[in-house]
Amino acid sequence: MLSPSLLFALAACAGGDSPTTAAPAAGAGGDLASIMTERGLTEADVLAAAKTFHPSGKLDDYLIFASGGHGGNIVVIGVPSMRIIKYISVFGPEPWQGYGYGGLGDEVVYEQGAQGGKEITWGDVHHPNLSETGGEYDGRYLFVNDKANARVAVVDLEDFMTKQIVSNPLVMSDHGGAFVTPNTEYVVETSQYAAPLGGAYATLDKYKDEYRGAAVFWKFDKEKGRIDPESSWAVELPPYAQDLADAGKLASDGWVFINSWDTEMSAGTEGQGKPYMESGASQNDMDYLHIIDWKKAETLVAAGKTRVVNGMKVIPLDVAAAEHVLTFVGEPKSPHGCDVTPDGTAVVVGGKLDTHATVYDPAKIKDLIAKGSFSGKDPYGVDILDFQSAIHGQVELGLGPLHTVYDDKGYAYTSVFLDSTVVKWNWKNLSEAPQALGVQYNIGHITAAEGDTVSPDGKYVVAMNKMSQDRYVNVGPLLPQSFQLVDISGPEMKVIYDLPIPLGEPHYAQMMKADKLHTITAYTPPGINPYTDEKDAGAVAAGEERIVRNGKKVDVYMSVIRSHFAPDHIEVNQGDEITLHLTSLEQALDQTHGFAVDMYNVNVSMEPGRYEEITFVADRAGVFPFYCTEFCSALHLEMMGYLLVKPTGA
Numbered sequence: 181m182l183s184p185s186l187l188f189a190l191a192a193c194a195g196g197d198s199p200t201t202a203a204p205a206a207g208a209g210g211d212l213a214s215i216m217t218e219r220g221l222t223e224a225d226v227l228a229a230a231k232t233f234h235p236s237g238k239l240d241d242y243l244i245f246a247s248g249g250h251g252g253n254i255v256v257i258g259v260p261s262m263r264i265i266k267y268i269s270v271f272g273p274e275p276w277q278g279y280g281y282g283g284l285g286d287e288v289v290y291e292q293g294a295q296g297g298k299e300i301t302w303g304d305v306h307h308p309n310l311s312e313t314g315g316e317y318d319g320r321y322l323f324v325n326d327k328a329n330a331r332v333a334v335v336d337l338e339d340f341m342t343k344q345i346v347s348n349p350l351v352m353s354d355h356g357g358a359f360v361t362p363n364t365e366y367v368v369e370t371s372q373y374a375a376p377l378g379g380a381y382a383t384l385d386k387y388k389d390e391y392r393g394a395a396v397f398w399k400f401d402k403e404k405g406r407i408d409p410e411s412s413w414a415v416e417l418p419p420y421a422q423d424l425a426d427a428g429k430l431a432s433d434g435w436v437f438i439n440s441w442d443t444e445m446s447a448g449t450e451g452q453g454k455p456y457m458e459s460g461a462s463q464n465d466m467d468y469l470h471i472i473d474w475k476k477a478e479t480l481v482a483a484g485k486t487r488v489v490n491g492m493k494v495i496p497l498d499v500a501a502a503e504h505v506l507t508f509v510g511e512p513k514s515p516h517g518c519d520v521t522p523d524g525t526a527v528v529v530g531g532k533l534d535t536h537a538t539v540y541d542p543a544k545i546k547d548l549i550a551k552g553s554f555s556g557k558d559p560y561g562v563d564i565l566d567f568q569s570a571i572h573g574q575v576e577l578g579l580g581p582l583h584t585v586y587d588d589k590g591y592a593y594t595s596v597f598l599d600s601t602v603v604k605w606n607w608k609n610l611s612e613a614p615q616a617l618g619v620q621y622n623i624g625h626i627t628a629a630e631g632d633t634v635s636p637d638g639k640y641v642v643a644m645n646k647m648s649q650d651r652y653v654n655v656g657p658l659l660p661q662s663f664q665l666v667d668i669s670g671p672e673m674k675v676i677y678d679l680p681i682p683l684g685e686p687h688y689a690q691m692m693k694a695d696k697l698h699t700i701t702a703y704t705p706p707g708i709n710p711y712t713d714e715k716d717a718g719a720v721a722a723g724e725e726r727i728v729r730n731g732k733k734v735d736v737y738m739s740v741i742r743s744h745f746a747p748d749h750i751e752v753n754q755g756d757e758i759t760l761h762l763t764s765l766e767q768a769l770d771q772t773h774g775f776a777v778d779m780y781n782v783n784v785s786m787e788p789g790r791y792e793e794i795t796f797v798a799d800r801a802g803v804f805p806f807y808c809t810e811f812c813s814a815l816h817l818e819m820m821g822y823l824l825v826k827p828t829g830a
């Protein structure tokens with residue numbers, strides 16, 4: 181029943197010396213054949229297991245950075261084992277990482293993350309994008325957008341920490357983000373639901389006149405590893421519900437493509453005799469693919485052809501239209517997904533209510549724009565290209581094609597939502613018959629190994645399914661979403677692993693070669709502030725620990741090392757403002773401590789060498805133990821101290 185090659189694969193996977201000595205020989209639980217019978221496993225199941233099982237200590241080849249949806253975080257998953265390795269907290273406080281509980285991260289999550297003066301403690305992460313150099317993932321940074329509150333975050337992959345959140349000053353929600361240009365010159369964030377720009381007020385009868393979208397080009401400083409809001413700018417867009425976006429590369433470098441789905445400008449509402457958005461926005465056969473010439477836009481910004489809205493330079497819609505910074509071409513019907521091919525010579529767009537993927541040809545688009553050959557204008561004066569003249573062709577993929585990724589052999593893989601399939605097709609030779617693989621269930625996004633780069637790897641795609649239904653034990657009624665790893669290395673696609681995602685709804689993900697990372701094991705020398713990347717002035721070396729009192733201000737310079745805090749007794753008066761300056765003196769791999777003050781909502785994570793700073797008012801009198809929250813040594817429980825807050829008048 182088992183082929184010799186399979187036995188060999190299993191032997192190799194189990195670390196055996198040779199198929200004869202190690203393969204199906206009996207373990208404690210019986211031989212392979214009887215286990216297969218007992219568990220009802222087919223040969224295909226065992227092969228899938230052999231392709232994904234990782235014996236202890238074997239590392240994954242790829243990492244997926246998946247959005248955590250309204251969990252506001254990022255999920256890091258190894259491929260092909262599909263083991264969840266880490267959550268990165270981004271838009272919401274998270275205690276394990278000590279993010280948002282009194283430490284330096286508070287400034288990022290609460291202050292930078294505030295919108296219009298309002299503190300926001302969650303986000304709806306949709307599209308993680310890895311930084312690129314020359315169109316390749318460079319393993320340095322990760323950007324994600326927050327659809328709900330129009331924000332973009334920067335994660336540094338040296339230490340997997342969220343270092344910056346920029347709040348979009350123009351729009352109220354985003355979707356087409358965070359997409360990077362091929363050298364991470366810009367992180368692009370485009371709006372979704374239209375509203376008056378800059379947080380202004382206008383009633384819905386002014387929808388066409390005053391509601392707008394915008395494409396924000398956040399300028400990224402690769403050396404600093406931060407977005408520079410001062411050098412960022414935007415292009416004003418009509419209120420068409422912009423959707424997904426992608427940056428051109430190689431042949432189409434310098435361009436950004438953005439979907440839209442409400443060129444009807446339907447704003448609801450059923451109560452007023454107009455249809456709800458769902459049908460109002462589905463009247464037109466074509467919406468508009470937005471084509472932005474960002475290199476030209478840069479010259480307009482430099483020439484001052486902008487107006488300032490809420491502190492950001494914006495190229496006005498009429499200027500963008502007249503200068504062909506913005507041009508449209510039709511896209512059928514209820515479009516979704518907008519994905520540039522690895523060589524940049526095509527852009528694939530799906531249609532939620534269409535059976536086709538449409539393949540646009542940026543060379544034709546450029547040519548038509550250069551020749552001034554247009555077939556019409558929209559109500560805002562934006563020129564529209566003739567659809568048939570701008571495309572390479574269309575191919576029928578099934579009901580509800582959404583997103584497309586690419587392999588190394590010229591194939592595209594499109595998620596088809598209603599049919600619940602992954603469809604493999606040839607984006608150059610459109611007459612080659614597409615091949616469909618059923619997935620469980622209702623796939624949204626899809627990701628491929630190095631899939632958004634100029635040189636995808638093939639091997640794997642992951643179907644990011646919106647429903648899991650009967651795939652796992654029912655722990656509902658709220659059920660997890662589900663990832664399915666698909667082996668695309670052979671002539672036929674095969675699902676080889678199911679992974680439930682139980683913390684947020686994953687939208688998009690990117691999959692990168694794991695060896696591109698340059699993750700640190702410790703901050704060196706000890707005392708590095710991870711938000712400035714420099715040794716902090718408040719850091720201490722062993723022997724320099726002290727408590728400095730200045731009126732009602734108390735500064736505690738504390739060191740943290742196995743298995744004590746120094747000093748370990750802090751005595752203050754009720755009402756004093758305490759600043760704790762913590763320095764981890766550790767440098768060894770995985771020697772993280774935690775620091776929590778009971779009853780004061782204070783909790784930080786002290787990775788080796790890290791500096792932390794916590795300021796709070798000791799407003800509650802009493803005796804408060806502080807202690808290490810990470811099991812760090814045999815004497816971890818003993819790693820504690822006391823904060824004594826003397827009552828006023830005592």
Ligand code: RUQ
Nearest residue numbers: 306624625687688
């Ligand atoms: S979306 S399921 Cu936010 Cu990317 Cu298409």
Ligand code: CUA
Nearest residue numbers: 808810812816
């Ligand atoms: Cu340090 Cu536990």
